[in-house]
Amino acid sequence: MGVAPAQFPPPVAPAEEFVTGITDSEDERIEVGVAIVGAGPAGLACAIRIMQLLEGEPELSERLGEVPVAVIEKGKVAGAHLLSGATMRPSGMRALFPDLDPSEWPVYQRVEKDAVYLLTPRLALPLKPPPPSFRNHGNYVTSIARLGRFLGERAEEAGVYLLTETAAAKLLVEDRIVRGVRSGDKGRGRDGEELANFEPGSDVVAKATVLAEGTQGHLTGAAIEYFGLEGLQPQRWELGVKEVWEVPKPLDRVIHTMGWPLRKRARYNEFGGSFIYPMGEDKVSIGFVAGLDYTDATFSVHDTLQLFKEHPFVRRILDGGTRVAWGAKTIPSGGFWALPRKLAVPGMVICGDAAGMCNVAELKGIHYAMHAGIYAAEAIVAALKQDSVNFDAYDARVRDSLICEDLYRWRNVRQAFSRGFFFGGAIASLATITRGHLPPGRWKQHEDALEEMEIGKAGSRYPKPDGKYTFDKLSSVFASGNATRDDAPNHIRIQRHVPREVAQTWVSMCPAQVYEIPEEQAASGAPEVDVHVTPSNCVQCGAITAKGGRLTPPEGGDGPLYQEV
Amino acid sequence: MAGILVYALHDDEGNFNKNSLGAISEAAKLAGELGTEAAALVVGDVSDEGAAGLGKYGARRVFRARTVPEGLAQPIVDAMAKVISEQGFSYALFGGGLLGFEIGAGLTARLNAGVTMEVTEVRVEDGKLVAVRPVLQDSAVVDVGYVGEPGIIIGRLNAFDASERGDGAAEVVDVDVELSEWSTKARMVKRGEQRGADVNIEDAEILVGGGRGLGEAANFKLAEELAEALGGAVAATRAVVDAGWYPYSAQIGQTGKTVAPKLYLAVGISGAIQHKVGMQNSENILAINKDPNAPIFEFSDLGVVGDLHKIVPKLTEAIKAKKGG
Numbered sequence: 013m014g015v016a017p018a019q020f021p022p023p024v025a026p027a028e029e030f031v032t033g034i035t036d037s038e039d040e041r042i043e044v045g046v047a048i049v050g051a052g053p054a055g056l057a058c059a060i061r062i063m064q065l066l067e068g069e070p071e072l073s074e075r076l077g078e079v080p081v082a083v084i085e086k087g088k089v090a091g092a093h094l095l096s097g098a099t100m101r102p103s104g105m106r107a108l109f110p111d112l113d114p115s116e117w118p119v120y121q122r123v124e125k126d127a128v129y130l131l132t133p134r135l136a137l138p139l140k141p142p143p144p145s146f147r148n149h150g151n152y153v154t155s156i157a158r159l160g161r162f163l164g165e166r167a168e169e170a171g172v173y174l175l176t177e178t179a180a181a182k183l184l185v186e187d188r189i190v191r192g193v194r195s196g197d198k199g200r201g202r203d204g205e206e207l208a209n210f211e212p213g214s215d216v217v218a219k220a221t222v223l224a225e226g227t228q229g230h231l232t233g234a235a236i237e238y239f240g241l242e243g244l245q246p247q248r249w250e251l252g253v254k255e256v257w258e259v260p261k262p263l264d265r266v267i268h269t270m271g272w273p274l275r276k277r278a279r280y281n282e283f284g285g286s287f288i289y290p291m292g293e294d295k296v297s298i299g300f301v302a303g304l305d306y307t308d309a310t311f312s313v314h315d316t317l318q319l320f321k322e323h324p325f326v327r328r329i330l331d332g333g334t335r336v337a338w339g340a341k342t343i344p345s346g347g348f349w350a351l352p353r354k355l356a357v358p359g360m361v362i363c364g365d366a367a368g369m370c371n372v373a374e375l376k377g378i379h380y381a382m383h384a385g386i387y388a389a390e391a392i393v394a395a396l397k398q399d400s401v402n403f404d405a406y407d408a409r410v411r412d413s414l415i416c417e418d419l420y421r422w423r424n425v426r427q428a429f430s431r432g433f434f435f436g437g438a439i440a441s442l443a444t445i446t447r448g449h450l451p452p453g454r455w456k457q458h459e460d461a462l463e464e465m466e467i468g469k470a471g472s473r474y475p476k477p478d479g480k481y482t483f484d485k486l487s488s489v490f491a492s493g494n495a496t497r498d499d500a501p502n503h504i505r506i507q508r509h510v511p512r513e514v515a516q517t518w519v520s521m522c523p524a525q526v527y528e529i530p531e532e533q534a535a536s537g538a539p540e541v542d543v544h545v546t547p548s549n550c551v552q553c554g555a556i557t558a559k560g561g562r563l564t565p566p567e568g569g570d571g572p573l574y575q576e577v
Numbered sequence: 578m579a580g581i582l583v584y585a586l587h588d589d590e591g592n593f594n595k596n597s598l599g600a601i602s603e604a605a606k607l608a609g610e611l612g613t614e615a616a617a618l619v620v621g622d623v624s625d626e627g628a629a630g631l632g633k634y635g636a637r638r639v640f641r642a643r644t645v646p647e648g649l650a651q652p653i654v655d656a657m658a659k660v661i662s663e664q665g666f667s668y669a670l671f672g673g674g675l676l677g678f679e680i681g682a683g684l685t686a687r688l689n690a691g692v693t694m695e696v697t698e699v700r701v702e703d704g705k706l707v708a709v710r711p712v713l714q715d716s717a718v719v720d721v722g723y724v725g726e727p728g729i730i731i732g733r734l735n736a737f738d739a740s741e742r743g744d745g746a747a748e749v750v751d752v753d754v755e756l757s758e759w760s761t762k763a764r765m766v767k768r769g770e771q772r773g774a775d776v777n778i779e780d781a782e783i784l785v786g787g788g789r790g791l792g793e794a795a796n797f798k799l800a801e802e803l804a805e806a807l808g809g810a811v812a813a814t815r816a817v818v819d820a821g822w823y824p825y826s827a828q829i830g831q832t833g834k835t836v837a838p839k840l841y842l843a844v845g846i847s848g849a850i851q852h853k854v855g856m857q858n859s860e861n862i863l864a865i866n867k868d869p870n871a872p873i874f875e876f877s878d879l880g881v882v883g884d885l886h887k888i889v890p891k892l893t894e895a896i897k898a899k900k901g902g
Contacts, residue, residue, distance in 0.1 A: 479872060486849040487872075490831070498815055498832050499825070546819065548832065 014307065014464030015513040017560025022505040024562045030234035032182045034191060036215040044173070045076025046392060047192050047218035049180040049231060051085035052094055053156070053378050054364025055224030056163035056172075057108050057385030058392075059083050063170035065393045072397050079173045082216065083164075084193065086179040086568050090167075091160025092493075093552060094226075095254065095341040095577045097287050097299060097375060099123060099151045099266060100159075103414075104382025109166075118162035119152040120291045125265035129325070131272040136325035143437075144444050145373045145422075148266050153289045155256075155297070156378060157574040177569035181213055183221070183231045183360075185238065189401055190359035192218040193231065198567050202499045220392045220403065221360045224385060227342045228554030229366035230565050239357045245349035246459045247368055249342040249558040250284060251313045253523050254299030255491075256291065256576055259333035263290035267329075268375075273319045273473065274302065276433055280470075281307050281463065283429045283436070286320055287375070288329060295336070296329060297577070301343065304460040304558045305430060309516040310471030314340065314523035318482040319474050335483065338491040339577040340523040342554040343377075344368040348416070348423035349454055355410055356403040361388045369415055373422040373440060380415045387413065421448030427455040461560040465513045471520060485525040489549050493573030494524075496548040500570060504550065506561035508543050514560060515541045521559055524549045579667040579726075580614035581607060581706075583636070584657060584680060586672075587619065587647065589768060591627050595780070596672030598634050599737030603699060604670050605635020606742065610701040613667075616640065617747070618660055621647035625749055632747030634739060639747045640664075642754045648768050650679035651760040658687050659754050667726045668706055670699075673734030681731040692729040693721040697736045706730065735779075778827055783809025784838045786829060786856065787817060790845020790866060790885060794822035799889045800844055806896040812836065814852050830855035845885050848873025865889065 034041065046062055048055045059081045066073045066080060073080060087093040105117055114122075126149060128142040168174050179196035192215060199210035223232045227249070236242060267288040274282040284302030291297055300317035320326060343365075344350070350368050355361055363369070364381030371377060391406035410416060425443050428451075429436030442450050477484040483491075504526065506518065518527040526549045533541040550563075551572045557563045581604040586594040597617075604615035617636040619628055621643065628639040642656040657680065661669060669684060671677035678694065685692040697718075698709040708721045708730045778784060785807070787800040797811065804811045813823040815830055829836055831851040841859035846852060848864070848871055856862070857876060864877040865885045874880040881888060 476870065479875065484849075484872075486851060490850045490854075495831055498819060498828075546816075 014466040015511045016462050016464045017514045017517060018459060018461035020507045020510045020514055020560060022507065022560070022562040024505045026234035026562075027238040030182050030231060031185050031238045032194065033186050034184050034215050034217060041215040041217050043077055043079070044082040044192075044216060044218050045080040046082070046220045046222065047216050048081065048083045048222040048224055049193055050224040050226055050229070050366070051083050051087070051090035051164055051174060051176070052160060052224060052226050052364060052381065053104065053163065054366070054381035054385040055083055055222060056090065056160070056167050057104065057382040058222050058224060058363060058389045059167045059172040060108060060163065060170055061386045061389030062393060063167070063172060065389060069393065069397065072393065076219065076396070080171070082173040082175055082218075083167065084178050084180045084195065084216065085174065085176045086565050087176065087571065088569050088573050089161060089176055090164025090174060091157040092573045093571060094156040094160040095252075095339040095574055096156035096378065097254070097289060097297065098154050098156050098378060099148045099289060099375065100154045101151050101376055101379040104379035107386055108382060114152070117152065118158045119154040121153055123148040123151050123153060123266050127265045127267050129267065129269045131269050131323060131325065133272050134324065136269070136323070143440065145440065146268050153266065153291060153297075154378075155291065155576045157577050159378070179565035179568045180225070180231055181565060183234055183238070184215060184217065188358065190221045190357065192216045192221055196565060196568060200501050200567070202501060204501050219396055220401065222363060222388055222392070223360065223366050224363045224381070225366045227344055227365045228557045228563060230563070232362055232366040233557075235357070235360065235362070236352055241352040241354055241357070243346065243350040243352055243368075244454065245346060245457050247344055247346040247350040248457055248460050249304045249554070250301050250345045250372065251304055251340065251342050251521070251523070251553065251555045252299050252301040253314045253317050253340045254297060254338070254577055255317070255335050256337040257296050257298060257330050257333045258294055258336050259296055259330060262293045263288065263296050263329060266290070270433070272323065273316055275470070278432045279307065280468070281305055281430060282311065283433070288326070298326070298330070303345065303429070304342070304521075304555060305463050307463050307465060308468035308470040309465040309513050310468055310520050312471070312474065312520040312523070314485055314488065315474035318477065321482060322475055330481070335491065337575060337577050338483070338488040339572060339574050340551055340553040342558060343372065344370050345372040345426055346457060347372065347426055348419040349457065351419070355407040356391070359401040361392070361403050361406045363388050369419070371418050371422060373425050374418070383413065383415060384410060423448070424451050424453070424455040427457045430457070460558045465517045467513055467516055485523060486549070489524045489551065492551050493575065494549070494551055494571060496550070496566070496570040498548050500548060500567055502545055502547045503564045503566035504545055504547055504556060504561060505564065506543060506545070506556065509540060510543060512539055512541050515543050517559060518543060518556065518561070521555050523553060523555075524551045526550050579611070579665065580616055581668040581670055582657065582661055582666040583615065583617045583670045584653065584677065585617045585619050585631060586674070586676060587621075587623060587627070591624065593631070594672065594674065595739060596674055596677070596732070596734060596737070598739035599735075600670050600672035600732060601631060601634040601636050602740045602742055603732075603737040607699055607701060607706060611704065611706075614638070616666070618642070618657060620645040620653055620656055628749045629746035632743045632745055633741045635743035636747045638750055640750050640752050642752050645754050645756070646765050648676065648765050649763055650676060650683055651763065652756050653680050654683035654687055655756050655760050656752070656754045657684050660752060661688065661727055668728045668730060671731045672737060673732050677731055681729050685729045688727060690727050690729050691723045691725060692731065694731045695733045696730050697733050699730060778810050778812045778829070779834055779836055781810035781836075782838050783807045783840045783842070784812045784836060784859075785809055785842045785844060786812040786814065786846055787823065787844050788814040788846030789816045789820075790847070791817070791822070792886070794820075796886070797823055799885070803842070803844070803889055803893045803896070806893045806900070807840075807842075809838070809840070814846055843873055843877070844889060846873055847871045848876070
C-alpha cells in the first residue's frame with residue numbers, strides 16, 4: 013500500500029497567515045487606483061484595458077490618483093516567470109489591440125501544419141486526421157516570456173506603474189472587502205533575520221485588486237480559503253518541463269505526441285504528452301507535460317523529457333542542435349468544475365490561470381487570460397464610476413463567455429484519462445462529436461496529493477545525462493537564468509520528516525533539485541527520512557503545492573529569468 | 578599639466594587596497610607612454626611613510642586630504658574634484674570596487690566629464706587614453722575614447738595588476754578640502770568585511786576545493802592539510818557551505834566567488850555548472866572523485882577516479898616529502 017502526500021500536510025494556514033488588515037500608517041502606505049498582482053497576459057491585458065477606458069473617463073482618472081494602475085510582479089521583469097508551450101489563439105491579441113497588425117505581435121509564426129503522433133518505443137505513428145482538439149491551424153506560435161515583455165512595455169507606455177521584483181505576500185482585507193495587497197519583505201537572512209539591506213514590505217492600498225497570479229497563485233489560494241470560493245471539484249495540475257533548442261534545420265509543423273515514454277498501465281496513472289513547436293527558422297520549443305496524479309514516487313517529468321528526446325523521431329529534429337533555455341511550470345487542469353465558485357468578491361477579482369482558466373484538452377489558456385483581464389477591466393471601471401466595489405459583473409461576463417463555453421465542453425474529459433489512455437481518448441472523441449453534450453453529469457476528480465504513492469521503477473528508465481543532448485536538473489536550473497542568493501529564507505513549506513514514499517515523490521518530481529534525501533538515509537532503507545531543501549534552486553513551478561506542500565513567494569526578484577520559453 | 582590621478586583606498590590599519598595599487602601601477606605605465614605624471618589621492622589618516630610609499634607603485638605625487646573621511650563616496654568626490662580642477666589632471670583612474678564606481682560616477686556628474694565603467698584594459702592612442710570595456714554580457718568589447726577632459730576610467734575588479742615599477746618615495750602634498758554641504762550628511766559608523774575576511778581565496782594561486790564527496794565537515798581537515806602542504810587556500814562548493822561544513826567566504830560559483838588560480842584541485846566535487854562558472858578560468862584543474870561520470874572530469878586537465886579519503890592523505894604526504902627533500 014502506498015502513502016498519500018496529503019496525509020502530511022504542510023505547516024501553513026493561508027487564510028490566517030496571508031490575509032491581514034492594513035497596518036501601515038497613512039503616510040507609509042502606497043495608494044493606487046487598481047492593484048494588479050502578476051504581470052502575465054491576464055494582469056497586463058487588464059492593466060492596458062483599464063488605461064484605454066480611462067482615456068474617456070477623466071473624472072474617474074482623477075479620482076484614481078497619481079497611480080491609477082499598478083502591476084505587482086515578483087520576477088525581475090515582466091515575463092521572467094512566464095512559461096508556456098505555446099500555440100496561442102489570436103482572439104485575445106485582437107480584442108486588446110484591434111489596430112495592431114499581426115506582423116507586430118510578439119509571435120514566431122502562424123501555424124500552417126499540424127501533426128499528432130502516437131509513439132511506441134521505436135516508432136512514431138501519425139494520427140490522421142489529427143484529433144480535433146489538437147488542430148492549431150490559424151493559431152500562432154509564441155513564447156509567453158516574450159509576450160509578457162511585450163505587454164509590459166505596452167502597459168508602461170500607457171501609463172501603468174509596473175512594480176517588478178516585488179512579491180505580493182499578503183492580501184489586505186477589512187470588513188470582508190479587499191483593500192489591496194502587502195508586498196513582501198526584502199533582505200532577510202536564512203533564519204528570517206534582518207540583513208544590512210533589509211527593507212520591509214509596504215501596504216499597497218487599492219480601490220480594486222486583481223489577482224492574476226497565474227498557476228498556483230499564492231494570494232489566490234489564501235483568498236479562495238478566506239472567502240470560501242472552492243469550486244465544485246478540487247483543482248488539479250499537470251507539470252510541464254520545456255527546453256528551447258537551436259537547430260540547424262527548420263521545423264515545418266506543430267507536433268504533439270502521445271504514448272511513449274509514459275506507461276499505459278492504469279495503476280501508474282501517467283497521463284500526458286509532448287509538444288514540439290517551430291520558433292522561426294532556427295529554433296524549436298520542446299516540452300513534456302504530465303498530470304500530477306501519477307502514483308510512482310520515482311516519476312520525474314524533467315527526466316521523462318530527457319528520455320523522450322532519445323526517441324529516434326525526436327533525435328532527428330534536434331540533431332546537431334544545442335539547448336539554449338529550460339524551464340518548468342504547472343498547468344491548472346481541473347477545468348470547468350474546478351473554477352472558483354465566484355470570480356469576484358467585494359474589492360477583488362480573479363483572472364486567468366490563477367482561476368484555472370485553462371483548457372487542457374486543447375492546450376490553450378493565453379487567450380482566456382487576456383479576455384478575462386479585459387472583462388475584469390471593463391467591470392472594474394464600470395463599478396468604480398459608481399463608487400462601488402461590487403465587481404460581480406465580471407463573474408457574470410466570464411460565465412457567459414467563450415472561456416466557460418470551452419471549459420464546459422471539455423468538463424469531463426480530463427477525468428476520463430485517469431482511467432487509462434484509451435478510455436480517455438474515447439471520451440474525448442465523444443465530447444468532440446457531441447460538441448460537449450456528452451458525457452453528461454459531473455465526473456469526479458480528486459486532489460493530486462490524495463493519490464497514494466509507491467516507490468516504483470520509473471526512475472530506472474531515465475537516461476544518464478550526457479550534458480550535450482540530455483541534461484541533469486542542476487544544469488537546467490542554470491539554463492533558466494536562476495541565480496538566487498543562497499542565504500534567502502526558505503519559501504517552501506513542507507513537513508521535513510516523512511515516509512520515504514512522500515520524500516521520494518518530492519525529490520523526483522521537482523525539476524529543479526530543491527529536495528534531497530541525505531545520502532546515508534537514502535541508502536539505509538529507513539521507512540521515514542528527512543527532506544533537505546535547497547530553496548535557491550526553486551524555479552517556482554508550483555508542483556509542490558499540488559503534491560503535498562505549499563509554495564509561497566520568495567523575495568521579489570528571486571527565481572528564474574526566463575527569456576524565450 | 579596633463580596627468581592621471583588615482584584614488585587609493587586604504588583600510589583602518591593603513592593597508593592600501595590591492596585594486597588601488599593596481600590602478601596606480603597602470604596609471605604610471607600609461608603616464609610613461611603619454612610623457613606625463615601619475616599621482617594618487619588619499620584621504621583620512623594616512624602616515625607620511627604610507628603616502629610616500631605609493632611611490633613604489635609609480636605615483637610621483639600623493640595628495641593627502643586628512644580631513645576627508647575614508648570610505649564615503651561624496652566627501653571623496655569633493656576631494657578628487659578639487660585636486661583635478663586645481664592641478665589640471667586629464668584623467669581619473671579607479672581600480673575596481675563599489676566605492677570606486679560610486680566616486681567615479683559622482684565625479685563624472687560633478688565635472689561634467691565622460692566616464693567608462695567596467696574597464697578591463699587601457700591603452701594610449703595618438704597621445705590620448707582609450708578605455709576598453711566588455712559589453713553584452715562580455716560577448717564583445719568596445720573601445721571608448723574621450724572628447725573632453727577630464728576622462729573618468731573605472732576599472733573592473735582585478736583588471737589591473739599591482740607592480741612595483743616606481744623608483745623611490747612619492748612627494749606628499751597635503752590639501753585642504755572644504756566639504757560640500759551634502760557631503761557631511763552621512764557619517765561612517767563602522768567599516769569591515771561583510772562576509773568573513775579570514776579566507777581570501779580570490780588571491781590564492783593554489784586552491785583546494787572541497788565538495789560533498791568529503792562526506793562530513795570534519796573531513797575538510799584533509800583539504801586543509803593538502804592546501805597547507807601546497808601553500809594554497811581552501812575553497813568550497815555551495816552544497817557544503819549550505820550544510821554548514823565551511824564558511825560562506827570560501828564559496829565558489831554562481832552565487833559565490835569567481836576565482837582563477839594557477840592550480841585548482843577539486844576534491845569530491847561533482848562539477849555542477851553553478852560551481853564551474855566560478856572556477857573554469859583556473860589555469861590547471863585537477864579533480865579527484867569516485868564517480869567516473871562526474872561532470873567535473875569533462876573540464877579537468879587531470880582527473881583521478883578513486884576514493885579521496887585514501888588518495889588525499891597520500892598526496893599530502895608526497896608533497897610534503899618532495900618539498901622537504
